[in-house]
Amino acid sequence: MVHGKQSFGAVLRGLRQRGRLTMEELAEASGVSVRAIGDMERGRSLVPQRRTVVALAEGLGLADDEREALLTTARAARPARTGAVAGTAVPPRSVGDFTGRGPELALLRSAAERAPAGRAASVWVVSGPPGCGKTTLALKAAADLAEGFPDGCFVVDLHGVDGPVDTGEALLKLLKALGVPDRRLAKEDHQGRAGLLRALLGERRCLVVLDNARDEAQVRALLPAGGRSLVLVTSRRPLTGLEDVDRLTLSEMAQEEAVDLLRRILGEERADAEAAAVARVAELCGRLPLALRVAGNWLTVRSGWTVDHLARRLADEERRLGALAAGDVCVEAAFELSYRQLTAQAARMLRLLSLVPGPDMTAAHGAALTATDVFEAEDVMEELTEAGLLRATFTGRYQLHDLLRLFARARLAREGGPGEREAADGRLRAWLLETAVVAGRWYKPEYGAPPSSWRGLVPLESAEEARAWLQDEAPSWLPALRAAAAGGEHTRVTETVHAMDWFCDLWVHWGHWVEVFGLAAESAAALDDPYMRAFHLNCLSWALCVCEQRHREAVARADEGLEHARRAQDVHQEASALILAAGAYWELGDARMVAERALAALDLSEEAAHYGVWPQAARLYGTSLRMLGRADEALTQYQRVVAFLDAPDSPVTGHVADIFRTHTTQGLGHVYADLGRWREAVDQFREARLRSRRIGIVHREAETLRHLGEALIALGETEEARSCLRQLLALGDGADDRDLKAARKLLDTLAERAAPTAEGSAPVPVQGDVHGVERLDEGGAGGVRVAERVEHHEVVDRPVVAHGHHRYAGRA
Incomplete structure (x- = not known):
């Protein structure tokens, strides 16, 4: 049954009269008031919601088809707006080239799907910085979701940043758009109108966009308390004072989305012809939708411009904001509104x-x-x-x-004001570098925790907090260090970097240690301080060798550091330079030079009774013995180092001792592997791995996992070996590339070994020297002299009388 074009009131009156019911009788049967029925029939009130229509249908005793027809008539009579209502709210406009924001649209779509349940008000606050596309997203969502809200979709621009609309005015706009007559509105005060709006949005299924809200007070009276409507509020502020709302925070677009938006504006053919320039423009626009649209509009209007030409204009930071203006759309103006x-x-x-x-x-x-x-x-x-x-x-x-x-x-x-920038910049730089010194000294044996008198802006109550600060703030303190070096603050540069010499072991793959120690070495040269020159050149040698595998350069810087250490008459730095050179020669595979430099460091340490450097020199000497194929003597040498570190009166303690012990334990694993004592090798590698992990030296942990996996393979314990190698791969960028490559190769080999051949024969054995130790021939220039020194050299146990520390280099 279809009621044609009759009004809802006329249809209702006809059905009541057909059933021979008075208004009072229908009111009693349906539960709807007499006054409400009379207003509906005379067209003086709004069309009722579904539950009221259902109640009337039950009171009238309508069959199912007639009830559905009445519901259809009610829906058709509701003021669902598809065009603007003069002087009131306006409908959402379509966004033709909308791009990206898939997850955000999905969230709003899900909210729209939940809204009909009517269990609670569905209000979303979409916030973000100027130009991030809040309004565009809300309008796109409204356009996409409009069919699900048959009682109307409305947009009210609240002008939050440029002459905010009064809440009372916004109330009137929405109520008029919802069909409330002026006579009714005139009877209500502000609170009454707010209550009426809440009731209407609670009863109906409307989608309302409150765009560009200034603050919570402007929108609080416009929000429903419950019902089946969906309200989207956009604001530059998160409106944290609003309760029972969901929040969606927008920022810049992803790079892929930003490029796609430019391609839509420019046209695919033009954009693809300069794909690299388009990507560069997206980056220079900060992937901000408003800036991207301005840039795209510039290029469409100036069709003679290439995209690369605009990219070059935008590359100039001082002119970039000025260039991002097209007609009355200006990125800088959008920022200015909030700034004011x-x-x-x-x-x-x-x-x-x-x-x-x-x-x-x-x-x-x-x-x-x-x-x-x-x-x-x-x-x-x-x-x-x-x-x-x-x-x-x-x-x-x-x-x-x-x-x-x-x-x-x-x-x-x-x-x-005059000098404000320079003063603020100086305060920031001073704080960053002073805090870096305090944080770095947590790992220096002669310092440790900050003095009780230190009062900083950040807590550095543990070595872990210090490490976290240095890593988190590196993008700030490194530029501050560069600025200090460029500004001639050489003492500040050398003192800052002097604090880093043990911390850097924990962050080998940062990628900037060569630059950091290079800046410090240049500042030390400018100060003509021989000790600081020796110290920072030694650190630079370490960085070149360990971080960037530039081993020849590492030897040259260590030799240079040795020269300045002798000028400074500093035994510690002199011995450190010899050890650093020995470590670089180890990487180069030159066993004789490793032995020569390590023995020289041992002699110097013992003659001067300066034992802070002794363990590393002795370990490297043991490494040279391994390289020369003399594993038994190497084992004795490593054991001497362990005994030295275990001594109750050892001058090397704390973090430094932990590092030395870790390196030596790994060396013991290698020498046991050389001797074919695989179970003992596995035990040492396990201990070295645990020590590395406890200290936080990720690259050393990865290396030890590799060698532990190799030793387990030699024992035939392949499942545990696979586990170790997979744990190595899980360390990702914290591991050296060569360890990652070796782990993948070993896992592939184990897979081949486990796979049966076509004929069902035995698995393929793992090929090669699984513990990765290269043995070098003893011939060549200088071999006899070095071999003789190795043959006859003995480390004499002496009382420990000196304290100190040094840089380490090389691998066990």
Whole structure:
């Protein structure tokens, strides 16, 4: 049964009269009030919701088909808007070239699917910095989801950052869009209208976009308490004061999405012709949707420009923001609107945060820049976060978008007082490098924990906290170190890097140690300090050898360090230089030079009774014996080192002793492997692996896992060997490439060994020297002289009388 084009009220009246029911009788049968039925029949009230229509149908005693027809008439009569309502809310517009944001749209789609259940209000706050595409996402979602909300989709621009719309005005717009007559509105005060809106959104299935909200107060009265509607609120602020809402935070697009958006704007043919330039423009726009759209529009209007030409213009940081303007759309203007709303304190903080060299920061950075305490800085930075100009991450750090950084830096140049930038930059650099010194000294034997008098902006109460700070803040303290070196602050540079010489063992694959120690060596040369020159050249030798496998250069820097150590008459650095050269020669496979340099270091150490360097020199001497095929003598040498470290009055203790013992234990594993004593080799490698893990030397743990796997293969314990090799691979970038490569090769070989042949014959054996020790011939120039020294040299036990430490190099 179809009721054609009759109004709902006329249909209802006809059905009531057909059933010979008075309004009072229908009210009693359905539970709907007499007044409500009368208003519906006369067209004076809004069309009821489904549950009211169902109740009326039951009261009328309608059959199923008639009930469905009445429901259809009710749905058709509701004011579902597909066009603008003059002076009120407007419908969502389509977004033709919308790109990306798949996970975000999926979240909103899921919310729309849950909304009909009506168990609780479905309100989502979509927040993020200026230009990140909040409005575009909300409008796209509204356009996609409109069919699921038959009672209307409405958009109200609240103009939160450029003349905010009064909440009462927004209420009137929505109520009019929902069909509430002016006569009814005139009877209600603000609270009554807010209650009416909540009731209507609770009863109906509407989708409402409250775009560009300024704060919680502006939207609180516009939100339903429950029902089947979906409300999307966009704001630069996260509106943390709102309760019972879901939140979606937007940031810049992924690089792939950013490139795709540019391709849609430019056209695939033009974009693909300059694919590299398009990718570069996406990066220079910070992958911010507003900036990407401006850049794309520039290129479509200026069809004679190449994409590469725009990329070159955007590469100039001082001109980038100015270039990102097209017509009345300007990235800088979008930032300016939010900037003008900040307190003076927050605006100054934003300007100064542009000086942070790293990609993110903590409240301590803000405190150092503004010369305030951490809690005060945190409060101000939270204000910036609330304003959408700073993003808080899950790790407790803050991020400033690249384009916002340029904006803030331009404001600093324009609004900062005389010398403000230089003073703030100096405070930040001083804090970063002073804290790096305190953190690095946790690992130096003569320092350890900070003195009780030290008061820093960050807690460094343990070696673990110190290590975490140095690694987390490296993107900031390394540029600060570069700036100090460029500015001639040579004493600060040498002192900062002097604190790193034992910490660097824990972070071998960072990738910047050659630069760090190189800067320090140059600063030491500028100061003409022979001790500092020797120290930093020795550290540079270590970095060249261990971090970058530039072994010949490592020998040259160690020899240079030896020269300056003799100038400084510093036995410790002189012996260290000899040991570093010995380690580099080990990597080069020159057993005789390893023995010669190691023996020279031993002689110097014993003659000067300076035993802080003795264990490493003795270990490397043992390594040279292994390389010369004299495993029994090497075993004795390693055992002497262990006995030295175990002595109650040993001058080498703590972190340094742990490192020396780890290296020596691994060396014992190798020498037992040389002797074919595989079970003992496995025991030593296991111990070395545990020590490496306890200390946190990941690359050494990986290397030891490799050798443990090789020894287990030799014992035929292949399942445990596979486990060790897989654990090595799981260390990823923390392991040396050669250890990763060896592990993969061994696993492949074990797989082949385990696989039966076509004829069912025995598995293929593992080929080669599984413990990876190369034996070198003893012939060649200088071999007899070195062999004689090796043959007759004895390490004489002497009382331990000296303290100290040194750099180590080479592998056991």
